[in-house]
Amino acid sequence: QSVLTQPPSASGTPGQRVTISCSGSSSNIGSNFVCWYQQLPGTAPTLLIYRNNQRPSGVPDRFSGSKSGTSASLAINGLRSEDEADYYCAAWDDRLSGHYVFGTGTKVTVL
Amino acid sequence: QVTLKESGPVVLKPTETLTLTCTVSGFSLSNVRMAVSWIRQPPGKALEWLAHILSNDEKSYSPSLRRRLTISKDTSKSQVVLSMINVDPLDSATYYCARIPDYGEYVIDYWGQGTLVTVSS
Numbered sequence: 001q002s003v004l005t006q007p008p009s010a011s012g013t014p015g016q017r018v019t020i021s022c023s024g025s026s027s028n029i030g031s032n033f034v035c036w037y038q039q040l041p042g043t044a045p046t047l048l049i050y051r052n053n054q055r056p057s058g059v060p061d062r063f064s065g066s067k068s069g070t071s072a073s074l075a076i077n078g079l080r081s082e083d084e085a086d087y088y089c090a091a092w093d094d095r096l097s098g099h100y101v102f103g104t105g106t107k108v109t110v111l
Numbered sequence: 112q113v114t115l116k117e118s119g120p121v122v123l124k125p126t127e128t129l130t131l132t133c134t135v136s137g138f139s140l141s142n143v144r145m146a147v148s149w150i151r152q153p154p155g156k157a158l159e160w161l162a163h164i165l166s167n168d169e170k171s172y173s174p175s176l177r178r179r180l181t182i183s184k185d186t187s188k189s190q191v192v193l194s195m196i197n198v199d200p201l202d203s204a205t206y207y208c209a210r211i212p213d214y215g216e217y218v219i220d221y222w223g224q225g226t227l228v229t230v231s232s
Contacts (some may be wrong), residue, residue: 002157002159018205025202032217033216033218035217035218037158037219039158044207044222044223045158045207045216045222046220046222047219047220050216050218051216051218056220058183059220073169088157088158089217090158090160092217093218095174096174097171098171099160099171099172099173099174099219100148101158101160102150102157102158102159102160103150103157104157105157105158
């Protein structure tokens with residue numbers, strides 16, 4: 001039931017740059033802020049990016065977010081082994097009285 | 112520090128009602144603009160937002176599950192309760208509760224550890 005579409009997987013070698021796309025619509029990404037959450041294996045998700053491109057304290061500046069129109073993207077620069085995780089975009093959706101929507105999720109593998 | 116902890120049944124049968132409790136600490140459910148939400152994740156699948164309740168007691172539900180969910184809170188006990196009627200094996204998932212410190216800008220800053228619920232006959 002995810003209305004935000006992400007590629008199922010992405011990969012890179014240590015030190016490389018990896019980008020993950022998130023495609024939505026005018027009712028969600030097009031009119032609201034985007035967040036990104038990182039989910040390490042076997043753990044609960046944690047906040048990675050908020051307000052499209054802001055990092056909470058403690059998140060390395062290797063992680064960056066951007067948004068354009070109804071799409072958003074997450075970039076990981078200088079990929080490290082500990083970045084191997086699932087990544088989810090999310091945004092508020094104004095339709096149907098409003099609800100929060102997550103992306104389909106992207107598994108990042110460090111080769 | 113801020114913590115959220117989910118509790119509830121581990122296993123239940125189809126058609127039963129699932130009741131989950133989220134007990135929070137380190138903040139108050141009456142804090143202005145605060146919200147607590149429930150999110151679930153079937154094994155190997157994506158996150159799915161279920162519902163939230165605001166500090167002013169307003170509630171929102173997933174459009175696809177609205178008819179089966181009820182969310183409520185007891186501020187004095189620091190608890191948020193989610194009920195789901197008529198469960199099905201497809202409702203088997205890890206259920207998380209999470210905090211949104213300002214529902215005007217929907218950002219989940221703390222998550223519980225999650226509780227795995229299995230629906231099986």
